[in-house]
Amino acid sequence: MAETLQRAPFRADHVGSFLRSERIKEARQQKQNGEITAEQLRAIEDEEITKLVQKQKDAGLQAVTDGEFRRSWWHFDFLSGLEGVELYEAEAGIQFSGVQTKAEGIKVTGKVDFGDHPMIDHYKFLHNLAGDHTAKFTIPSPNMLLLRGNVEEQAYANLEELLPDLTAAYQKAIQAFYDAGCRYLQLDDTSWAVFLSEKGKEQIKGKGYEPDELVKLFTKAVNDSIADKPEDMVITMHICRGNFRSTYTSTGGYDNVSETIFSKLNVDGLFLEFDDERSGGFEPLKHVNRKDVKIVLGLITSKTGELEDPDKIKARIEEASKYIGLDQLCLSPQCGFASTEEGNIITEEEQWAKIRHVVSIANDVWK
Secondary structure, X not given: OOOOOOOOOOOEOOOOOOOOOHHHHHHHHHHHOOOOOHHHHHHHHHHHHHHHHHHHHHXXXXXEOOOOOOOOEOOHHHHOOOEEEEEEEOOOOOEEOOEEOOOEEEEEEEEEEOOOOHHHHHHHHHHHHHOOOEEOEEEEOOHHHHHHEEEOOOOOOOHHHXXXXXXXXXXXXXXXXXXXXOOEEEEEEOHHHHHOOHHHHHHXXXXXXXXXXXXXXXXXXXXXXXXXXXXXXXEEEEEOOOOEOOEOOOXXXXXXXXXXXXXXXXXXXXXXXXXXXXXXXXXXXXXOOOOOOEEXXXXXXXXXXXXXXXXXXXXXXXXXXXXXXXXXXXXXXOOOOOOEOOOOOOOHHHHHHHHHHHHHHHHHHOO
């Protein structure tokens, strides 16, 4: 067994989303067609999530999630549940490498706030299933509304004006999850990827900002949102370059924003994509300036089913430990298996083999 950490993130961890079961996919389609009610869909989701949580326990994980089984998107479902934010049909989807998502987006139409959000009940259901395991819940970072949200002029003149209401809403959300029993919350954040490539910098300028301005805005959004988090609550951040149908949106190492990510974000841990050359090397980890922050190396890909050579993964962990101590490192897949309900191009059997692979390698490295 790997050294058992009492506080998340754990030596063998995971990002959170899992391939939707066939029964979930079928039920969601039936609900969309008006063939079953919302209550009937919820009952099926409950049953499938119960099975999923048991599979995570059986695979050897300490943290369990609901796999995002109740969601269509990893980010839009939470964000559109905020007051003042709406999901809408867009002209086009989000462009990935060679493929595009369904055409939906989010817009800010009024004062942003956190009210009666369905995901609090989603967490409570997971919490009751977790038992002696840790229930982990994932929500998008506030930066995802700043990056992906179309802000209507009558709501806010600019992102700076939106920021105080957005971070206040997140503070309320974090407290609500805590009150429901949550002690392990993850902020998923692909916004940092825009700083890693020339294409991303063009996207920043398209929003009317310079990279340095937006970095400060994103940093403030995260740190203000978690400023009042309870002492016994762990908040981590997952950073990647996009994950849809086994493709990605961007490339580039962490170098351009490494000092910000590794020394200015006040999170308890960082889940980082490091599964291939698109993610660059480990040298940016030298900027980690806190002994209490855990770095979760996403060395196992969730995009394909082939299992990595364990010796090569161990060698990469050793390489990373040249920049940050082994005691601060953990291992996980580089992303979830289904950031959207469509899922990556990988089978369920391959998915669970990947999870067991993470656990097995972690057991060998941290004895």
